[in-house]
Amino acid sequence: MIDFTTETSVAPPLRRAPPAAHIVELREVEKSFPVQRSLLGAFRGQRRRTVLHDVTFDIHAGELFGLLGPNGAGKTTLLKMLATLLYPDKGRISLGGFDVVRQPLEAKRRIGLCSSEERSFYFRLTARENLEYFGAMVGLRGTLLRRRIREVADVVNLGDVLDRRFDAFSSGMRQRLTVARALLADPPILLFDEPTRAVDPVNADEIRRLIRDELVRVRGKTVVLATNLLHEAWDLADRIAVVNNGTIVALNTPKALVVEFHQVARYHVRLNGSAELICDLLSEIRGVQSLDLVRGANGTEIDLRIEPSVDSLREMMRILSLPEAEVCEFRSIEPEPMEVFKHVTRTTGTQA
Numbered sequence: 001m002i003d004f005t006t007e008t009s010v011a012p013p014l015r016r017a018p019p020a021a022h023i024v025e026l027r028e029v030e031k032s033f034p035v036q037r038s039l040l041g042a043f044r045g046q047r048r049r050t051v052l053h054d055v056t057f058d059i060h061a062g063e064l065f066g067l068l069g070p071n072g073a074g075k076t077t078l079l080k081m082l083a084t085l086l087y088p089d090k091g092r093i094s095l096g097g098f099d100v101v102r103q104p105l106e107a108k109r110r111i112g113l114c115s116s117e118e119r120s121f122y123f124r125l126t127a128r129e130n131l132e133y134f135g136a137m138v139g140l141r142g143t144l145l146r147r148r149i150r151e152v153a154d155v156v157n158l159g160d161v162l163d164r165r166f167d168a169f170s171s172g173m174r175q176r177l178t179v180a181r182a183l184l185a186d187p188p189i190l191l192f193d194e195p196t197r198a199v200d201p202v203n204a205d206e207i208r209r210l211i212r213d214e215l216v217r218v219r220g221k222t223v224v225l226a227t228n229l230l231h232e233a234w235d236l237a238d239r240i241a242v243v244n245n246g247t248i249v250a251l252n253t254p255k256a257l258v259v260e261f262h263q264v265a266r267y268h269v270r271l272n273g274s275a276e277l278i279c280d281l282l283s284e285i286r287g288v289q290s291l292d293l294v295r296g297a298n299g300t301e302i303d304l305r306i307e308p309s310v311d312s313l314r315e316m317m318r319i320l321s322l323p324e325a326e327v328c329e330f331r332s333i334e335p336e337p338m339e340v341f342k343h344v345t346r347t348t349g350t351q352a
Contacts, residue, residue, distance in 0.1 A: 023110075023189060023222050024059035024082065029091035031077055051077050052246045055091070059224065061188070064216045066237030067226040070345060074246040075226045076193060082224060083113045083191050095189060109138075112182030114192045118174050123167040127158060127177055130166055131184065138185040152180040155214060157206075172203025179210065190215060192225045196232065212236050234337040242344050250344045258335055261343050264289055265308040266333040267316075271300045272326035281319045287312035299328055 032048040052074045059065045067075045080086045081093060084100050084107055093100045096110035121130050128149060135145045153159040156176040161169075169177065175195055182190055192211065196204035215221045227233050233240050234254050242250040242257075250257060271278060274295060279302065283291045287307035294301045306312050320327050 022058035023061040023096055024065075024224070025092070025094045026058075027056050027092045029055040029078075029081065029088045029093060031081065031086065031089055050246060052081075052088075055246075055248055057241055057248060057251055059222060061222055062216065062220050063238050064212060064223045064225065064236055066233035066240040067224065067243055068230065068233040068237075068240050068341070069228065069243035071228060073243040075228070075243050078243065079191055079193050079224065079226045083111060084108050109185070110187055111189045111191055112185065112187040114175075114178045114182045114190060114195060116175065116178070116194050116197050121166050121174070121177070124165060126163050126165050127153075127169070127180075128162040130177070131162075131181060134181050135184045140184060148184050148186075149180075152183040155183060156180045156210065170203070172199045172206070175199055175203070175207055176210070179207075179215075189222045189224070192223060192227075194227055194229075195225070196227075196229065208232065208236055230337045230341055242341070244345045254337070257340055257344075261340050264305050264335075265313070266335065267302075267304045267306070268329070268331050268333055269302040269304060269320065269327065270298070270329035271302070272328055273299060275300050275325065278319060278322065278325045281322075282316065285312055285315050285319070303333075 029052060030050065031052040032050040035047045035049050055078065067078060069075050077086065081088055081100070082095070084095075084104055087101055095107040098106040098110065100107045122133070125133070131149045131152070132145065135148060140148055149162070150159065153162050156179050158173065158176055158180060161173065166174070166177070175198075178195075179190075195207050195211070199207065211223055211225065216223055225233065225236060237254065239251065239253050240257065241248050250261065252260060279291070279293060279300065282288065282302070282304060285306065287309055289305040289307070290303075291305075292303040294303075304316070306316060319325065320330065
């Protein structure tokens with residue numbers, strides 16, 4: 001039986017990591033699984049399906065790093081390897097400076113996994129009893145364990161319901177308890193696997209605020225967020241790695257991804273009067289893909305889509321600078337994240 005009351009037991013201190021440029025490093029990582037399992041296949045050699053190929057990237061300490069991709073792209077497999085639940089077939093993964101294969105125990109102590117899988121909790125136990133059990137698993141006892149339970153419960157706003165049974169929790173409360181469990185040992189790296197998948201919009205917003213504002217900005221945690229919700233990755237992540245067909249097909253900040261993969265520039269222009277000459281001149285620019293007009297009492301409104309080449313944009317600005325133009329309003333329209341995501345995944349093939 002686990003003793004939760006021993007006052008002298010404390011969590012062992014984290015061993016000092018060797019010098020590392022980044023808190024998470026992956027180098028040429030590959031992973032494959034057998035296509036089918038059979039006794040005959042064990043003798044003949046089974047075909048294997050590669051789900052991750054040549055994955056290389058770094059994550060900075062204190063960064064909120066997004067893994068974004070369609071279903072089956074390899075996000076969950078990649079996150080499981082970061083959680084040391086799977087080992088790579090090839091390549092190297094280090095967490096906090098420790099190699100997950102050669103130094104697995106030290107690597108495990110640097111991470112906290114926040115999965116959306118509810119079956120990892122004991123339904124008939126209270127939230128406090130669940131945290132006592134999982135806290136003991138990471139070496140916490142007695143006063144330290146009780147203090148950490150109070151602290152993490154306050155962080156996720158569950159302090160008033162710690163003595164309620166887990167099976168009475170809502171989906172949002174269960175997800176927040178997952179975060180509390182991951183925080184018990186105070187690891188520097190937190191891994192989130194689709195944290196808002198099964199919760200309502202209000203709880204989803206609270207979980208996103210918890211991740212971004214409390215865990216990253218206040219507590220300085222490094223967060224890896226695997227999601228297939230485009231707006232979630234775009235709004236939260238400092239950088240996003242787009243995963244498709246088992247490879248990283250794009251990696252940058254959301255704004256930089258727009259610049260890198262945005263193939264069409266879009267502008268809204270409002271001119272005084274009908275401005276037929278200006279509209280005709282704009283429509284003749286090489287690279288214009290569409291020009292939509294709305295004429296009304298406030299003048300002529302133009303929605304212009306144009307290739308963002310230097311010559312095309314220079315000609316557009318020259319025309320709008322003519323005296324006949326009488327420009328009342330001019331603004332750039334930022335592309336929707338979906339446009340960028342579709343372009344990235346379309347140009348790298350369909351998911352596996």
